[in-house]
Amino acid sequence: MGQLTMIYDCIIIGGGIAGLQASIQLGRYMRKVAVIDAEEGRSTLCQKYNNILGFPHGVSGHTLRQAGEEHARRLGVHFYNDAVRHLHKNGATFEACGQLNIKGRKVLLATGVKDHIPTIKGVEPCLGLSIYVCPDCDGYEIKGKKTVVMGSGDTGAALAVILTYWSSRITFINHDQKPLSKKMLEKLQASQVALKETEICEVKEENGQIQAVETVEDGIIEAEKAFVAFGGNIVRSDLAAQLGAQVRENKHLIVDPQTKMTTVEGLWAAGDAVAHSELVTAAMGEASIAALWVHKSLLKEE
Incomplete structure (x- = not known):
């Protein structure tokens, strides 16, 4: 495992639409942000979103992801292709562990839901x-x-x-x-x-x-x-559960309705891992709000 020496202001786990939107907002606050993504979320599969303002003819998940990453990189956001297996909290610092160990003052989970897509030819x-x-x-x-x-x-x-x-x-x-x-x-x-x-x-x-x-x-x-x-979709809330975050019976994370912070101090969540509305527009909005409150929390400490 590789150990990074930098301590980020915020680690965003999940580089789908919610994670990218949060990274852009935090980048505009001039925060040190790391996005860790395993490139296996819903937006890697969806070839057309039809309900997003500004795209009357639809837009693919690939196009949105590509544009979002380019936007975030211009704001100084760092990207890591990795799958986080463990999330630890030591005092005021979190550590996301996969092939790399990345530390941050705050964490925003945008891990979403893994759909049960059948392996039927042509789907x-x-x-x-x-x-x-x-x-x-x-x-x-x-x-x-x-x-x-x-x-x-x-x-x-x-x-x-x-x-x-x-x-x-x-x-x-x-x-x-x-x-x-x-x-x-x-x-x-x-x-x-x-x-x-x-x-x-x-x-x-x-x-x-x-x-x-x-x-x-x-x-x-x-x-x-x-x-x-087919049912059997997997809510990716296990990293938060490792830290004792409260989840609903359906495994979706419980967050503060205003700030989007989970029941663990310093740990936020947005997107399908929370409300599971499945609307990409809702995920973007919730991620922006979560990022805003991450920034406010960092300001208080500073």
Whole structure:
């Protein structure tokens, strides 16, 4: 492991959209900032965000990340490609340990959520283009379109019902045939969602646009759009938990509603690891607020 001698004003763990936005804000406060990122978050997969002010035709996660990093670097922010495994607090100093050991006076967690994306051929090339995970972010994209929900049990069925707000042409494919509750079956029927209990073989796509879903028992099911809902997403709050930070039953971090600081002094959090709204715009706003209060905390000490 490499030990860095510099003590940063703030370590940001997670270089996705929330982490980058926080780094820009802190950089503009002329703070010494280190961003540590393993380059495996949601924004590395999403090929198009459609709900961000200033991008009426959408923008990819790669483009946002690239622009955000360039912006932050111009402000003197340091970037490290590393996966933090342990987070320690010794007095007033935190230490983030991975391949490198990086010390800082404050820490902002922007570690997000790891989605359970099935390893079905054809899914990944379509993410953000014609296959989605968040109804609040992308429900509008399926308006009136023939849409397949690829999922598991009640989790997938619940999303299928939600999506009928945007389209009446919804088919739910219960990929692993996980038993559905009586209540959920009634909701599917009431919402006129077509139910297919069959394994998915492959997604047929062209240039990121889904054409159909090939299944074992029902053959080819045509689709213009799709969502995935398998459950089992992992909230990346384990580093905060190492320090005793309080989490909710669903593992999302509890933060002060004004400052975004966790229940551990000097440890902030923003983005999907907290509220899990899944909206990138919300993550950006929360990260900016968290950065503001990190700066205020540093000022008090100085």
